[in-house]
Amino acid sequence: MSYKLGIDVGGTFTDAVLINNNVVHNKGKIPTDKDNLLETIVNAMDLLDISKQKIEQITISTTLVTNAILQNRLPEVNLLLFPGSGMKLSSLPWPVNYEVLEGELDFRGREVNPPNQQEWKQLVERLKSSLNPQIAISGKFSHRNNIYEEQLASYLQKELPKADIALGSQLGQTNFYRRSLTTYLNLASQVQFLEFASQLKSAIDTRKCTAPIRVLKADGGVLPLSKIRPVESIYSGPAASVLGALAQSSSEDSYVVVDIGGTTTDIGLVLSGSPLISAQGAKIGSFLTNVRSLAVRSVPVGGDSVVLMENNKLKLANYRLGPAFCIGGYNPTPTDALRYLNLTDYGSHARAEESLASLLPESKRQPQDIRELAEEVVRIMVDRIGQAIEELQQEWQDEPAYKVWEVLHHHEDLEFYIQLSGGGASGIANALADRMNARTVLTDFSEVSNAIGAAMAKPTFSWTLNLDTYLGRYRIEETGEQGKWEGSKKPHREVEQFLKDLAYRQAETMGIEGSSLQKDQFDYFPLVESYNTVGQIIRGGMHVPPGVSGRIVK
Amino acid sequence: MKKTGIVFFPAFDWSLGESHPEREERLLYTQEQIFEEGIIDLPQVKQYSPGVANLFDVMLTQAVFPTPHRHKLDAHLIAVGSSMILSKALMNKEISNGFAMVRPPGHHSGATVWGNRGFCTLNNEAILVNNLRSQYGIKKVAIIDTDVHHGDGTQDVFYHDPNVLCISIHQDGRTLFPGTGFTDEQGGPNAWKSTVNIPLLPGVGDEGFLYALENWILPRVSEFKPDIIINSAGQDNHFTDPLASMNCTARGYGKITDMIKPNLAVLEGGYSIQGALPYINMAIFLALAGEDYSGVIEPHKPTRSEIGGETFRTFLAGLKQQHDNLRPNWTLRQEPYLPAGEWVYLEKSVFYDTDWFKENRREYIRKCDHCGGTVLMITQNLMTFEKAALVRIPFQACDTCEQAGYDLAEHFKKAEKTLLLQNQLRNQVHLWSQGEEVSLFES
Numbered sequence: 003m004s005y006k007l008g009i010d011v012g013g014t015f016t017d018a019v020l021i022n023n024n025v026v027h028n029k030g031k032i033p034t035d036k037d038n039l040l041e042t043i044v045n046a047m048d049l050l051d052i053s054k055q056k057i058e059q060i061t062i063s064t065t066l067v068t069n070a071i072l073q074n075r076l077p078e079v080n081l082l083l084f085p086g087s088g089m090k091l092s093s094l095p096w097p098v099n100y101e102v103l104e105g106e107l108d109f110r111g112r113e114v115n116p117p118n119q120q121e122w123k124q125l126v127e128r129l130k131s132s133l134n135p136q137i138a139i140s141g142k143f144s145h146r147n148n149i150y151e152e153q154l155a156s157y158l159q160k161e162l163p164k165a166d167i168a169l170g171s172q173l174g175q176t177n178f179y180r181r182s183l184t185t186y187l188n189l190a191s192q193v194q195f196l197e198f199a200s201q202l203k204s205a206i207d208t209r210k211c212t213a214p215i216r217v218l219k220a221d222g223g224v225l226p227l228s229k230i231r232p233v234e235s236i237y238s239g240p241a242a243s244v245l246g247a248l249a250q251s252s253s254e255d256s257y258v259v260v261d262i263g264g265t266t267t268d269i270g271l272v273l274s275g276s277p278l279i280s281a282q283g284a285k286i287g288s289f290l291t292n293v294r295s296l297a298v299r300s301v302p303v304g305g306d307s308v309v310l311m312e313n314n315k316l317k318l319a320n321y322r323l324g325p326a327f328c329i330g331g332y333n334p335t336p337t338d339a340l341r342y343l344n345l346t347d348y349g350s351h352a353r354a355e356e357s358l359a360s361l362l363p364e365s366k367r368q369p370q371d372i373r374e375l376a377e378e379v380v381r382i383m384v385d386r387i388g389q390a391i392e393e394l395q396q397e398w399q400d401e402p403a404y405k406v407w408e409v410l411h412h413h414e415d416l417e418f419y420i421q422l423s424g425g426g427a428s429g430i431a432n433a434l435a436d437r438m439n440a441r442t443v444l445t446d447f448s449e450v451s452n453a454i455g456a457a458m459a460k461p462t463f464s465w466t467l468n469l470d471t472y473l474g475r476y477r478i479e480e481t482g483e484q485g486k487w488e489g490s491k492k493p494h495r496e497v498e499q500f501l502k503d504l505a506y507r508q509a510e511t512m513g514i515e516g517s518s519l520q521k522d523q524f525d526y527f528p529l530v531e532s533y534n535t536v537g538q539i540i541r542g543g544m545h546v547p548p549g550v551s552g553r554i555v556k
Numbered sequence: 557m558k559k560t561g562i563v564f565f566p567a568f569d570w571s572l573g574e575s576h577p578e579r580e581e582r583l584l585y586t587q588e589q590i591f592e593e594g595i596i597d598l599p600q601v602k603q604y605s606p607g608v609a610n611l612f613d614v615m616l617t618q619a620v621f622p623t624p625h626r627h628k629l630d631a632h633l634i635a636v637g638s639s640m641i642l643s644k645a646l647m648n649k650e651i652s653n654g655f656a657m658v659r660p661p662g663h664h665s666g667a668t669v670w671g672n673r674g675f676c677t678l679n680n681e682a683i684l685v686n687n688l689r690s691q692y693g694i695k696k697v698a699i700i701d702t703d704v705h706h707g708d709g710t711q712d713v714f715y716h717d718p719n720v721l722c723i724s725i726h727q728d729g730r731t732l733f734p735g736t737g738f739t740d741e742q743g744g745p746n747a748w749k750s751t752v753n754i755p756l757l758p759g760v761g762d763e764g765f766l767y768a769l770e771n772w773i774l775p776r777v778s779e780f781k782p783d784i785i786i787n788s789a790g791q792d793n794h795f796t797d798p799l800a801s802m803n804c805t806a807r808g809y810g811k812i813t814d815m816i817k818p819n820l821a822v823l824e825g826g827y828s829i830q831g832a833l834p835y836i837n838m839a840i841f842l843a844l845a846g847e848d849y850s851g852v853i854e855p856h857k858p859t860r861s862e863i864g865g866e867t868f869r870t871f872l873a874g875l876k877q878q879h880d881n882l883r884p885n886w887t888l889r890q891e892p893y894l895p896a897g898e899w900v901y902l903e904k905s906v907f908y909d910t911d912w913f914k915e916n917r918r919e920y921i922r923k924c925d926h927c928g929g930t931v932l933m934i935t936q937n938l939m940t941f942e943k944a945a946l947v948r949i950p951f952q953a954c955d956t957c958e959q960a961g962y963d964l965a966e967h968f969k970k971a972e973k974t975l976l977l978q979n980q981l982r983n984q985v986h987l988w989s990q991g992e993e994v995s996l997f998e999s
């Protein structure tokens with residue numbers, strides 16, 4: 003008998019579950035200590051008494067990197083750019099400083115202007131004083147040709163042996179701006195993440211557990227602790243919500259996932275059993291990144307959001323000041339409104355009434371007044387969630403399409419229901435069903451749904467190929483691998499096999515089963531010069547989509 | 557914040573032939589360039605996903621004969637529909653301007669359509685403009701065509717329409733397809749001077765274009781007082797274009813855009829797909845978004861000799877004089893089926909270079925002091941010998957012209973195998989084939 007352990011570190015609470023053969027064996031919930039996530043995780047494990055079971059795998063969804071970025075607790079990184087010509091860098095908002103270097107490539111990665119070695123020398127002079135310089139190098143079109151990044155990196159490594167250097171080309175998706183910022187964030191969060199990883203590992207070791215540790219990513223997949231890029235672990239919470247719903251519903255359903263937390267409600271979309279992935283990378287704080295993420299919305303409203311009366315207008319604050327009044331807190335919250343209306347039975351009805359009444363002038367505290375107030379609180383909450391759902395469905399409708407076929411077969415009409423989880427979910431179910439004109443379904447293990455999602459998550463990865471047979475170069479976006487192509491100038495099957503072999507080989511090292519790899523559409527662009535076809539640009543991919551390893555049985 | 561919209565539809569699975577200039581690869585490097593630069597991340601930029609136009613919108617503006625169902629229109633309907641996504645966003649005030657970077661192009665496609673010519677089957681801008689007039693009450697539109705080729709299709713669609721000003725600046729038709737666009741083409745009897753053609757000598761560059769804009773095009777536009785300005789933003793005036801012989805740069809196109817200040821730019825031609833398109837598309841878009849495009853520099857330098865300075869200014873002054881001095885000379889015609897009034901008669905021959913055949917067309921325009929005048933076109937495809945008639949009741953038609961349109965339709969429903977009634981006044985379209993009405997909504 004072996005067990006899967008899932009832990010989701012949320013902003014307010016940390017959930018943990020132990021799953022055996024798709025059955026929830028044990029579950030628990032403890033408050034999150036924001037200043038000590040490691041201890042929180044270890045406490046959650048101890049709560050479930052993991053040393054008593056044989057654990058086959060541990061999956062962690064953590065806000066470590068998210069918090070470090072949002073709270074601005076990252077070390078300084080020297081960001082060196084090869085922007086070449088084109089749009090001015092200052093057209094886009096750069097949340098960090100950068101330094102511009104000479105050297106330009108074009109859109110196929112061909113050299114236009116070489117770098118200036120003199121600049122590099124001066125750079126070393128300036129960085130020399132730093133004990134352990136953190137250096138991120140990013141060039142426009144480096145995802146097509148990493149030559150300048152590599153040259154500068156090896157020069158700097160020789161001159162500054164203590165430097166930590168990261169290259170933009172290793173995060174090889176198109177978009178120089180996002181690639182640069184993502185490279186920056188990844189390098190900046192590396193030290194904290196590695197420290198966290200090693201402490202976590204030893205904490206687990208001392209509990210005589212040898213299970214591999216996996217980390218949940220924003221795209222709803224997992225990777226081994228040692229393989230993940232720290233920045234990919236951002237926004238794993240909303241991803242865990244979606245996976246939690248996935249593990250507790252039928253495999254072909256289409257639904258909106260609504261997970262109500264203490265201060266935020268996470269919303270996701272599942273289309274015929276597959277979570278919708280955002281067409282753009284994640285935005286975190288003032289950083290736009292190319293981190294692949296599920297298309298989710300986090301609405302700053304939850305069961306513990308403080309209800310305020312400002313100038314006779316009811317407002318839901320986007321913060322929490324402890325638990326709801328009806329369960330011993332100090333402020334009126336949506337939880338109190340739901341309790342007062344008897345939509346939930348959690349907490350004291352009398353206290354719920356007291357808290358709501360406190361918002362009204364003394365002359366207007368009749369049951370009818372309080373009732374109207376409570377209904378208004380629920381209405382505001384449901385309306386905010388409803389708007390976010392509509393936005394997300396619009397995002398799905400607005401996915402870009404670049405081929406005739408894609409436009410003509412854009413989106414089939416799907417019928418969505420709403421899969422609700424989290425505190426107070428049952429309380430708003432009817433109101434939300436009315437607002438969205440859709441039926442709602444309550445998740446069985448509502449309070450630990452995220453931890454279930456983490457425990458059941460499968461690995462994800464993609465290999466997106468860009469091959470220019472004329473220039474004889476191929477690149478893999480996600481790994482940053484760039485190499486020589488020695489095959490035919492106009493290959494067909496050959497190139498699909500080439501990518502398949504490469505992906506299978508690398509999947510193995512990541513603990514991904516080859517059978518879960520799916521082939522994407524391959525696009526062949528004939529390259530024409532003076533009416534002759536001289537080669538091809540080929541784009542194609544293999545990927546492992548996000549999903550769960552089984553369905554939870556009650 | 558003033559928003560700039562973009563719809564990018566490169567039709568990566570559509571071409572007119574593997575090594576044809578209008579092929580899958582055409583916007584490949586533009587995609588690489590604009591997405592690598594991160595223009596979609598500019599705070600004022602909103603990207604829209606493509607749309608599909610319906611046949612009603614098409615047939616209100618263009619008579620696709622013998623029926624639209626006989627043509628392969630998928631890619632063209634998406635190019636039109638995508639452009640219309642932006643015009644709708646403009647009308648809904650979501651954006652203040654926008655760029656439809658779409659394939660295939662459209663400005664060689666005219667009032668009657670028997671096939672593909674100059675790589676165009678449907679006219680993106682023309683259909684969009686009439687949709688704005690029928691759905692949003694737009695009255696006056698200026699279309700400025702900066703493609704190196706004469707925008708003959710757009711001119712043809714609006715030739716009798718006094719409320720659409722069509723200005724085309726292009727390489728002289730004696731040296732380039734489609735061989736038209738001379739100063740004597742200035743509009744039909746009720747729309748004289750609403751068409752302006754500025755044919756240039758090969759070799760003109762940024763300087764000449766900007767001079768012509770400042771001294772001829774822009775004054776004419778502001779005199780016309782359009783509600784909306786559309787730019788047919790062809791990019792084949794670039795110094796690397798393989799089909800033409802001009803000398804413009806990407807930054808020059810940025811400046812042209814800055815001066816025209818179009819509400820919408822719609823991509824037309826441009827076949828230097830590596831040397832020009834990625835850079836010009838960037839420059840035009842940055843200009844629309846109010847960003848600095850001075851850093852958009854092509855890797856190559858111009859090598860063609862440029863015509864500018866005094867030589868150009870003298871040339872243009874002569875051309876303008878010739879244009880201004882022209883007076884029309886209309887031929888009137890009587891036919892038994894023509895309702896009361898004076899009818900101007902015109903003849904036209906259209907060459908479909910993609911499929912290599914000719915169309916012959918006779919046009920009758922009702923002279924009218926109150927409206928654009930009802931138009932009758934009788935056209936024949938000289939490859940298949942099929943014939944068809946088009947009757948157009950114009951926007952804001954007067955009562956007499958409206959009635960004349962119905963009378964003509966009544967006659968040609970029986971007299972011709974195919975008849976299209978474009979009732980722009982009442983926003984109605986009827987297509988008859990052998991006396992039976994054909995639905996535009998089945999595929």
Ligand SMILES: [Zn+2]
Binds near residue numbers: 792
């Ligand atoms: Zn052209």
Ligand SMILES: [Zn+2]
Binds near residue numbers: 924955957
């Ligand atoms: Zn009239």
